Amino acid sequence: MGPGNALADATVLVTGASRGIGAATARLLAAEGAHVLVNYRDKAKRADAVVAAIAAKGGTAATVQADITSDADLDRMFGAIASLRVLVLNASGGLERDVDPGYALRLNRDAQVALASKALPLMANGGRIVYVTSHQAHFSATVDTAADELEAYAPVARSKRAGEDALRAMLPEFTARGVDFVTVSGDMIEGTITATLLERAQPGTIAQRREATGGLLTVDQFAAHVADAATADLPTGEVVLAGGPGAWAQV
Numbered sequence: 001m002g003p004g005n006a007l008a009d010a011t012v013l014v015t016g017a018s019r020g021i022g023a024a025t026a027r028l029l030a031a032e033g034a035h036v037l038v039n040y041r042d043k044a045k046r047a048d049a050v051v052a053a054i055a056a057k058g059g060t061a062a063t064v065q066a067d068i069t070s071d072a073d074l075d076r077m078f079g080a081i082a083s084l085r086v087l088v089l090n091a092s093g094g095l096e097r098d099v100d101p102g103y104a105l106r107l108n109r110d111a112q113v114a115l116a117s118k119a120l121p122l123m124a125n126g127g128r129i130v131y132v133t134s135h136q137a138h139f140s141a142t143v144d145t146a147a148d149e150l151e152a153y154a155p156v157a158r159s160k161r162a163g164e165d166a167l168r169a170m171l172p173e174f175t176a177r178g179v180d181f182v183t184v185s186g187d188m189i190e191g192t193i194t195a196t197l198l199e200r201a202q203p204g205t206i207a208q209r210r211e212a213t214g215g216l217l218t219v220d221q222f223a224a225h226v227a228d229a230a231t232a233d234l235p236t237g238e239v240v241l242a243g244g245p246g247a248w249a250q251v
């Protein structure tokens with residue numbers, strides 16, 4: 001995707017944009033002319049660096065701190081946004097140390113629903129919600145995606161699929177507001193912290209995913225799919241399988 005103006009004058013919010021796929025998506029959407037709100041939870045310096053990189057290329061962006069599992073934080077964040085064209089639901093987690101057993105569902109399902117609900121009134125003139133997920137999560141409803149070396153990720157995968165289902169259940173509400181909903185799913189992404197954590201928990205995981213898929217996407221390649229989904233001509237409810245279905249082609 002080269003620089004363009006598909007999102008000129010539009011405000012877009014990318015959750016969890018202080019690093020990884022969210023940060024790369026924020027940079028790509030800014031190159032399309034969007035004013036990008038770079039949400040982060042803790043890492044203010046990293047979020048500032050994302051905004052500075054966008055500004056250095058002539059784009060506009062601002063950081064917006066919010067722990068998306070906090071209703072008060074969400075209200076503060078949305079209270080400062082006048083209108084929104086695109087909401088990219090990228091922030092995710094559940095593999096962190098010291099989190100309680102209910103955290104993955106609170107973050108990957110409940111917070112996503114709360115974000116979408118609170119964003120809708122700001123998307124009065126139509127817009128799009130993009131939900132970012134993994135193949136291990138997306139396909140967990142139909143196949144045992146944890147049957148190989150990915151057991152450590154299984155609870156997170158289930159919570160992310162629960163988030164996808166809960167958002168999908170909101171489709172009539174989105175449509176009534178003229179808002180589209182698109183899911184972008186990918187297999188393990190090269191060079192991410194999640195991949196590193198899973199490799200540490202279960203050595204051999206990355207090599208196994210490479211073999212199963214015929215090659216993993218990089219952060220920039222996956223982010224390009226996410227950014228494209230923000231403006232591409234897609235029917236609401238579409239699921240974009242970035243890099244193809246890979247290991248689950250038979251499903």
Ligand SMILES: NC(=O)c1ccc[n+]([C@@H]2O[C@H](COP(=O)([O-])OP(=O)(O)OC[C@H]3O[C@@H](n4cnc5c(N)ncnc54)[C@H](OP(=O)(O)O)[C@@H]3O)[C@@H](O)[C@H]2O)c1
Binds near residue numbers: 017089090186190192
């Ligand atoms: N990594 C993969 O292999 C892979 C594969 C397929 C799909 N995906 C999907 O791509 C998305 C991004 O993955 P990633 O690997 O780039 O993630 P990541 O490196 O773990 O980054 C997570 C981001 O989410 C933020 N975040 C975490 N908890 C938050 C909270 N409670 N409130 C607000 N922000 C929070 C973090 O902010 P702070 O840094 O400020 O804490 C950070 O910016 C996820 O939806 C993931 O499921 C990833």
